[in-house]
Amino acid sequence: MFNCLIQIEPLGFLYGSAGRFLSPDNLVGRSGTSFPPSAATVAGMIAASQSGQTQTDLFVAGPFWAFSNNPKNFYMPTPFSYLAKFNEQESDHQIAIGSIEHRLHFEPDFKGMGNAWVTEEGQVPSGKFAKGTWLAIDDWEQPSQVYGSPWRFNPHLHPRLSEDERCVQADVEQGSLFLENAVQMHPDTCLIYLSNKDLSAQAAGATNWLRFGGESHIVETTYHSFTSQRFDGNLGQQFALITPGVWGSKRQSYRFPEAWSTPNPPTIFTERPQTFRYRIGGRLSRGRYAVPAGTIYITKDSMQAWKDWDEAWFAKDGLSLKHWGCGLALPLPDHPPTT
Helix, strand or coil, X not given: CCCEEEEEEECCCEEEEEEEEEECCECCCXXXXXXXXXXXXXXXXXXXXXXXXXXXXXXXXXXXXXECCCCCCCEEECCCCEEEEEXXXXXXXXXXXXXXXXXXXXXXCHHHCCCEEECCCCCCCCCCCCCCCEEEHHHCCCCCEEECCCEEEEEXXXXXXXXXXXXXXXXXXXXXXXXXXXXXXXXXXXXXXXECCCXXXXXXXCEEEEEECHHHEEEEEXXXXXXXXXXXXXXXXXXXXXXXXXXXXXXXXXXXCHHHHCCCCCEEECCCCEEECCEECCEECCCEEEECCCCEEEEEEEECCHHXXXXXXXXXXXXXXXHHCCCCEEECCCCCCCC
């Protein structure tokens, strides 16, 4: 389904979502941060670069990241059943690297105490493990090493200008400064998104400078042809999300599609939901909750590939959110317990 890889390299800061306006009585830190930008942001960038043409047949998935010299070996959120710890870093400017210490598996009746996710040795895991890690797609079948996020937030204050004058607008209630949570990526890395449209047909390895995300920061985009059989095969009975999943209706968000609840609901390994909202074409979408990337599902029946999933399973906001790559999944490699 996906035949184009979109490589995005910032030419400076990127936008990490702004907090509320500041006043002496209202100081906020990184409230409202959201990074990397969602696939809907990339879809809007593509539409704008093509004279605003309607893209009803466009599918975009992400976000991922990669080292700029090897964009096709991109990094995806690590499944929650992989417990990793970071190694000691020589410098804060290095990207954190860690090793997977445990690969949990599901036990439906663990020692008579109910359902549990246990280690290879048949033990309930203990200790603290790294959060928000990333796994290379080339290591998906034999995972061992993970990476931390290759970006850092650099909050800074902006004056709030009057709409009709180039002067700071003093507003006692709202405040005259607002906080921009700018993001600085590691210079050797880039953001990666996948598309079903062969945008590389514009020119082989085509490179463009485009405005991307909030505050219209400039980025360099390069389009590469892309093929991967990983996204075309069936998922089996156990799979992990590599992008946030948004299931449900206009008014309710679910942890899985209603169609999966019969005859038996799936087993889920997940964490707290995350907010999901985007702006495209000057229109703000309805706010929803998303199941985070890394969530694991175990179903009674084997599941077909994500590209064959019914669009009705996904929430809809004009278009089905499947168009923004929601709930993109890959099968988990078999790793039977060694007890």
